[in-house]
Amino acid sequence: MLDPDQLESLDLTSPAVHAEWDLTAVWRRLRAEQPLYRHPPRGDTPGFWVVTRHADAATVLRDQRFTSTQGNVLETLLVGGDSATGKMLAVTDGPRHTEVRRLIAGALTQEVLDRLEQRITEQVRQLVRRVVEQQHCDFGDDVAAQVPLATICDLLAVPEEDRAYVHRLGSSSVSSHVPAHTTTDAWSSKNEILAYFIELTEQRRHAPGDDLVSILANARVKGRRLSTDVVVFNCYSLILGGDETTRLAMTGAVLALTENPAQWRALRNGEVSVDTAVEEVLRWTTPSRHLGRLATEPVAIGGGRIGEDQIVTAWLSSANFDEREFDRPERFLLDRAPNRHLTFAYGPHFCVGARLGRIQLAATLTALRDLVAEIEVTGSPRRVYSNFLGGTCNLPVMLKAG
Numbered sequence: 001m002l003d004p005d006q007l008e009s010l011d012l013t014s015p016a017v018h019a020e021w022d023l024t025a026v027w028r029r030l031r032a033e034q035p036l037y038r039h040p041p042r043g044d045t046p047g048f049w050v051v052t053r054h055a056d057a058a059t060v061l062r063d064q065r066f067t068s069t070q071g072n073v074l075e076t077l078l079v080g081g082d083s084a085t086g087k088m089l090a091v092t093d094g095p096r097h098t099e100v101r102r103l104i105a106g107a108l109t110q111e112v113l114d115r116l117e118q119r120i121t122e123q124v125r126q127l128v129r130r131v132v133e134q135q136h137c138d139f140g141d142d143v144a145a146q147v148p149l150a151t152i153c154d155l156l157a158v159p160e161e162d163r164a165y166v167h168r169l170g171s172s173s174v175s176s177h178v179p180a181h182t183t184t185d186a187w188s189s190k191n192e193i194l195a196y197f198i199e200l201t202e203q204r205r206h207a208p209g210d211d212l213v214s215i216l217a218n219a220r221v222k223g224r225r226l227s228t229d230v231v232v233f234n235c236y237s238l239i240l241g242g243d244e245t246t247r248l249a250m251t252g253a254v255l256a257l258t259e260n261p262a263q264w265r266a267l268r269n270g271e272v273s274v275d276t277a278v279e280e281v282l283r284w285t286t287p288s289r290h291l292g293r294l295a296t297e298p299v300a301i302g303g304g305r306i307g308e309d310q311i312v313t314a315w316l317s318s319a320n321f322d323e324r325e326f327d328r329p330e331r332f333l334l335d336r337a338p339n340r341h342l343t344f345a346y347g348p349h350f351c352v353g354a355r356l357g358r359i360q361l362a363a364t365l366t367a368l369r370d371l372v373a374e375i376e377v378t379g380s381p382r383r384v385y386s387n388f389l390g391g392t393c394n395l396p397v398m399l400k401a402g
Helices: 004-009 015-020 024-033 054-062 094-107 110-134 139-144 146-156 160-172 183-206 212-218 228-242 244-259 261-268 274-285 354-371
Strands: 036-039 048-051 136-138 290-295 299-301 304-306 311-315 372-377 392-394 396-401
Touching (some): 004 024, 054 290, 054 299, 094 212, 110 146, 110 396, 136 139, 139 146, 139 392, 146 228, 146 354, 160 183, 183 212, 212 228, 228 244, 244 261, 244 392, 261 354
Antiparallel strands (some): 299 304, 372 396
C-alpha cells in the first residue's frame, strides 16, 4: 500500500502507479484532509485538480459549469483537447449531446435488450461450464474477455471474423496488460479502430441492417445525415465503454468472491439477490478510475476553489469508497443497500450502456452461483496498466463444479 506521506511525489498520470500500488490510504487521506487536491505539474504535463469525495465528484459530473468538450480523461485533457469533441457522445455537451444520445438510447429498445440478455445468459453459462470442465482457466481471458466483446459486436453487427481484431485494438487504445505499452502504441491502436469503423460505416450506408452502426449511419438530425466522424467516434466509444470495463468488473467480481468467502457462500445459498450483488461488484471494482472535466468559470468545491479553464478530475476509485456516503466502504458486502456508486458516472453523461453492463454482470454471478461450488486462485492476479481503467485483467483460477 502506498504511504500517503509520499503524496507530493505521487504521479496520478502514471499507469504503473495504479497497476502496481494500492492507493487506498492515499485516497482516505485526501478525502479527510484535502478533498480538493492540486496535483502538481510533472515535466511537460500541467497540474490539475483532484476531487475525491462522493458528493464533490457527483457535483463535477452533473454541474454544467464543468464541460467535457475539451476531453473527459487525463490523456486528452492534459494535451489540450480531444479530436472527437462535438462528435463523440462522451466529449459533447448541450443540444448536440442530447440529439446523439437519443439516437443511441433509442436503438437500445426493450426488445433489443431482452434479445441480448438471452444471448448473454446462454453465452456466459456455456463459458462457465467449459472452464468448470477444464477446472483450470484464466477467468479474465477465458470468460470475461469473451462476453462484453460479443455483446457490443452483436449490437454493432461486427462480422465474426473481425471481432478478435476489434477487441485487441479497443483494449490497447486505452490500457495495457503489460507496462511496456506506450502512448504511441495506444494512439496507433485508436487510429486503426477508427479506420475500421469508417469502412464499416460506408458499407452500412449502402447496405443497412437493424444494427446500431446502420441506425447511426443513416440517421438524420434536423434533416441532415450524421457525419461519418460522428458515427465512427460513437462506435469507438461503445467499444471502449462496453468491452474492457465490463471485463475488468467481471474478473474483479471473481477475485472479490475468493477473497470474501462469506459473501461467496451468501451468493451461492441465495441469501443475497443477484441485483444487489451486481451493484456492489460495480462499486467494489470501479473499472473507470477517473473522469475529467474543464471548469468554464470559477467554482467553489471541496473547501477550495477551481479557476476558470482549469482541469478537474473526479476520482471514482476514491468516491466509491467515501465513508460519508457508504457504511463500512472497505467491506465487500453483496447485500449493500442503498448503493449510490458512481461507476456509471452521473448526470447528463451517465453511461448509455449501463443496462447492458448490469445484464452481463448478473449473468456472470448467476452462472457462478448455479454451476460452481468452489473457486480457488491458482496464480498471481494481474492488473491493467492505465490511469483511466483499473482492475484485474488476468486471474488464474480453478473452478470446481457444484
